[in-house]
Amino acid sequence: MSLIMSLNSGSSSLKFQVFRMPAEVLIASGLIERIGLPSSVFTVKANDHEESSTLDIPNHKEAIRLVLESLMSHGIVSDLKDIAGIGHRIVHGGEKYSASVVINEQVEKDIEVLSDLAPLHNPANLLGVRVIDEILPEAVQVAVFDTAFHQTMEPVSYMYPLPYEYYEKYGIRKYGFHGTSHGYVTKRLREILGSENSRRIISCHLGNGGSLAAVKNGKCVNTTMGFTPLAGIMMGTRSGDIDPSILAYLSEKEHLSLQGVTDLCNKKSGLLGVSGISSDMRDIENAIKEGSARAKLACDMYVQRVCNTIAAYAVQLGGVDAILFTAGIGENSIYLRQLIIETLEDAFPIELDRTANNIRRKEAKISTASSRIQVWVIPTNEELVIARDTYRLMK
Ligand code: AMP
Secondary structure (H helix, E strand, C coil): CEEEEEEEECCCCEEEEEEEECCCEEEEEEEEECCCCCCEEEEEEECCEEEEEEECCCCHHHHHHHHHHHHHHCCCCCCHHHEEEEEEEECCCCCCCCCCEECCHHHHHHHHHHHHCCCCCHHHHHHHHHHHHHHCCCCEEEEEECCHHHHHCCHHHHCCCCCCHHHHHHCCCCCCCCHHHHHHHHHHHHHHHCHHHHCEEEEEEECCCEEEEEEECCEEEEECCCCCCCCCCCCCCCCCCCCCHHHHHHHHHCCCCHHHHHHHHHHCCHHHHHHCCCCCHHHHHHHHHCCCHHHHHHHHHHHHHHHHHHHHHHHHHCCCCEEEEEHHHHHHCHHHHHHHHHHHCCCCCCCECCCCCCCCCCCEECECCCCCCEEEECCCCHHHHHHHHHHHHHC
16 A cells, blocks of 8 residues: 655645555645745645645745645654655656656756746746655655647647747647646546547547547547647637737737737636636626626637537547547536537537536536437546556556
């Protein structure tokens, strides 16, 4: 028996889960928000009990110390050495990493170099690794990359139609993200359906960030996020794909730097930007019920972008056996799933079972028995994948 902690170290947040392996029992989880800001919030759930406290946590080292102390005080571990492995979510693994790896000096260096491609994420992820190096030097650390699952894409799908030299010089290409989630949910659906009936899957990870992946025989052949997680479908606050000329145009008109316009596309666009109300689909749904035309427009745009991508991926896959929904919106929004599938019904041999669709956060088939394309809700669990990979690589 081993205790494995999965860590997701963000720029100002830290999420953790502790699993007892190989039984895969979740025994503690928690979140620290606002690291480095006044009044950080620490929430921990253990022994069926959740508690939250507000205190000043100046940096990631203190945050991780606090997490470890609280695991001791809740009796989850009696000695920090009980935590045999730590799995880290690392956003960017570039072209080098197509699978999870045990972290050594070279891997740390690579993650650092790749910070150039993921400046918001990799440095924070690496900070988590380095703090564990200091506090728990004997624990095995494993890197689980968000990009790894997408490394099976062919050049025809990952290259951008830019001068080729920029791919060679700077690695400008599509990498794709949310790979841990797409990998987990498509594997799970293939277990349920059997490999013959799940050769062509379109995976819709619709959360605050969102992406779709086209998966053939278990391997990713295309995905919507690109060089960065800004690309693809419309998201909570991210624009997704737009005409790139808009960036220079807006920069001139609004006297913004290119970075300023990129921030605007990342943080003030998407559902939030169009609706002017919220980035949260629950608020959008409520606003639609109250008659907000802009919330309706935002929602319709979102649905159209998802459906157009599904249609494009159906062509690339040579047909579709199953479509699956996962993440916050995909698992919970009965309304959105209905809009998406009903839009597809005119063009594809697909039919929603409205009664079956009336579920949240549960694994379920939501298409009718006669629907040629099956539709499923598969809850994602990236932390479990991180724990599994860590446990497997430790042995
Ligand atoms: P995630 O990034 O996967 O945690 O997803 C977060 C998003 O899920 C939120 O911003 C909401 O838009 C959405 N969400 C969560 N619960 C619901 C719900 N019951 N109905 C609609 N959307 C939801």
